[in-house]
Amino acid sequence: MRWGLVLSGLLLCLSPSLGKAEAVDHVSSASTSSELGLWLSAGKDGVFSIEHCGNNGNALCGRLVGMDYDGEMPKDTWGRAECGLWMLTDFVPIEDHKWSGHILDPRSGRVYQAFIWLSEPNVLKLRGYVLGMPLLGKTETWTRYNGGAFGPQCKMPPQPH
Template identity: 35%
Template sequence: MKKLFLIMAMLFATTIIFAQSADAIVGKWLNKDGDAHIQIYKKGSTYDGKLVWLKNPKDENGKAKVDTNNPSANLKNRPILGLQILNDFSFDDGTWEDGTIYDPKSGKIYSCKITMNGNDKLNVRGYMGISLIGRTDVWTRVK
């Protein structure tokens, strides 16, 4: 009976640890250039992220920056602030994967995977095709 209780307790503890690590990505993150904050949140069983702060939220004319580099003409006037740039990440064994990242500076969408680098850093890897061909940026948690 004690062995069964011990096994059940260990299984329960493992489940709690797994659930906590899956949500470790949730929060506000500073991008590598230091000019944007991205709020990552859980939506159902996946994770998304949107731009919630910009160092320079206005263009040279004093107007709110818009998504001018988007290849879709009907999206070029949407505001950058509040724009969802991370989409549909699922957690699997320490990695958030199978999601996409939108780069408003280029107007391109990339496949993406994210891993934790300690408690306060994220490795955000955008790529086309296979993960070997891509770039990793390090984001820092905003406290």
């Protein structure tokens, strides 16, 4: 399965996958210039919902809500379906439209440091890195998701390449 979204772009040693069964209705937020909303991964094979989280709702978290896969739904290292997994956690603001937090590689179970930021109103950058050194990482470009609704078990409609 190809899935170059979060974690393949994160580090060379990562190999992302997907998870939890549920149908998700798509609500377009294309006119918003916010990190919140639905984001299509760089590989166009996963969609994340980024939303407020934390005790005061002042952090951002992201869960996988749509996937492009064939056959059985991908599972994480613990055997859970990947759809619905919270893979971006505890992102706190560090400057205007730039957030620092953590990202999960569901296949290895490892958690890495990451930044997310808006480079344009509908373009989100994600940089994952190791050893507390952003130079030891890679940046991916995600775009706001404007596709159709997801089917059962987070199945994405076909995406144009």
